[in-house]
Amino acid sequence: MNHAHSHANDHRHDHSYxxxxxxxxxxxxxxxxxxxxxxxxxxxxxxxxxxxxxxxDAGHMLVDCGAxxxxxxxxxxxxxxxxxxxxxxxxxxxxxAGFVNALTQFVLVGFIAYEAIERLFxxxxxxxxxxxxxxxxxxxxNLIVLRSLHGHAxxxxxxxAASLHVLGDLLGSVGAIVASLLVRWMGWNWADPLLSxxxxxxxxxxxxxxxxxxxxxxxxxxxEGMDTGEVETALRESDASIRDVHHLHVWQLASGSRMxxxxxxxxxxxDGAQALAAVNRTLLERxxxxxxxxxxxxxxxxxxxxxxxxxxxxxxxxx
Numbered sequence: 001m002n003h004a005h006s007h008a009n010d011h012r013h014d015h016s017y018x019x020x021x022x023x024x025x026x027x028x029x030x031x032x033x034x035x036x037x038x039x040x041x042x043x044x045x046x047x048x049x050x051x052x053x054x055x056x057d058a059g060h061m062l063v064d065c066g067a068x069x070x071x072x073x074x075x076x077x078x079x080x081x082x083x084x085x086x087x088x089x090x091x092x093x094x095x096x097a098g099f100v101n102a103l104t105q106f107v108l109v110g111f112i113a114y115e116a117i118e119r120l121f122x123x124x125x126x127x128x129x130x131x132x133x134x135x136x137x138x139x140x141x142n143l144i145v146l147r148s149l150h151g152h153a154x155x156x157x158x159x160x161a162a163s164l165h166v167l168g169d170l171l172g173s174v175g176a177i178v179a180s181l182l183v184r185w186m187g188w189n190w191a192d193p194l195l196s197x198x199x200x201x202x203x204x205x206x207x208x209x210x211x212x213x214x215x216x217x218x219x220x221x222x223x224e225g226m227d228t229g230e231v232e233t234a235l236r237e238s239d240a241s242i243r244d245v246h247h248l249h250v251w252q253l254a255s256g257s258r259m260x261x262x263x264x265x266x267x268x269x270x271d272g273a274q275a276l277a278a279v280n281r282t283l284l285e286r287x288x289x290x291x292x293x294x295x296x297x298x299x300x301x302x303x304x305x306x307x308x309x310x311x312x313x314x315x316x317x318x319x
Contacts, residue, residue, distance in 0.1 A: 035064050253291075
């Protein structure tokens with residue numbers, strides 16, 4: 001016996017993913033329609049009232065429409081089956097979309113901040129009543145869209161990115177409402193650009209978090225919240241036949257799609273089939289890893305020195 005391999009797949013996972021993607025696609029399409037409609041209203045309201053907060057929020061919504069369309073495209077691409085060139089399929093398109101959408105937030109924040117600083121030094125007259133009405137309408141639309149996407153945002157970088165854009169809109173609408181009240185009751189025209197600037201800083205913080213998260217997945221980092229040392233220990237203890245676990249790599253193909261490769265060394269007369277079953281069961285039940293490739297080494301590990309020291313880590317296999 002040279003090598004024993006296990007390639008653990010759960011086809012129910014693929015089907016449930018497709019069903020979930022269909023639900024996300026429908027919600028994203030509704031979000032695109034609502035956001036585009038509200039953007040046109042805010043452009044008209046901002047031009048009429050002279051409010052930078054509304055125009056900035058309309059600009060934000062324009063970027064959001066692009067972000068939501070990109071997210072919708074990524075969901076559809078992720079449903080495409082694997083082929084000879086993309087053996088893992090197109091699931092990572094969702095992470096790429098999240099990464100691009102996070103970058104656009106930095107550009108948008110820079111533009112709004114520049115305009116806000118100019119307005120602080122050169123305040124303009126604002127029709128606070130129009131501004132208040134349009135901003136309130138925008139807030140309601142953003143609440144509806146954000147609520148519809150919220151259920152998927154925690155475990156999907158793509159939906160998380162789209163939700164971040166919508167959250168930025170929501171904060172912009174809140175800022176515009178507050179600014180309109182300050183302009184109307186206090187005569188503080190400078191409140192409009194100031195609140196736009198403060199909202200931009202809040203968006204910037206969330207954008208950085210999303211960029212870091214999507215980059216970590218693209219670099220095939222260990223899934224957040226997972227400790228590879230804990231995984232190794234759990235696998236060693238999963239079956240009495242297992243003597244050692246090494247060359248362990250854990251990463252995410254896309255959000256919620258965890259992968260693993262590892263080598264096993266068995267005790268003399270160890271049952272390979274039993275060990276493989278125990279490893280696959282532990283990976284799935286304890287760590288949510290549905291796709292694993294396990295190699296059983298016949299004696300010394302062929303990829304390293306005798307004993308295959310845990311300190312020796314080969315380059316990551318292509319996938």
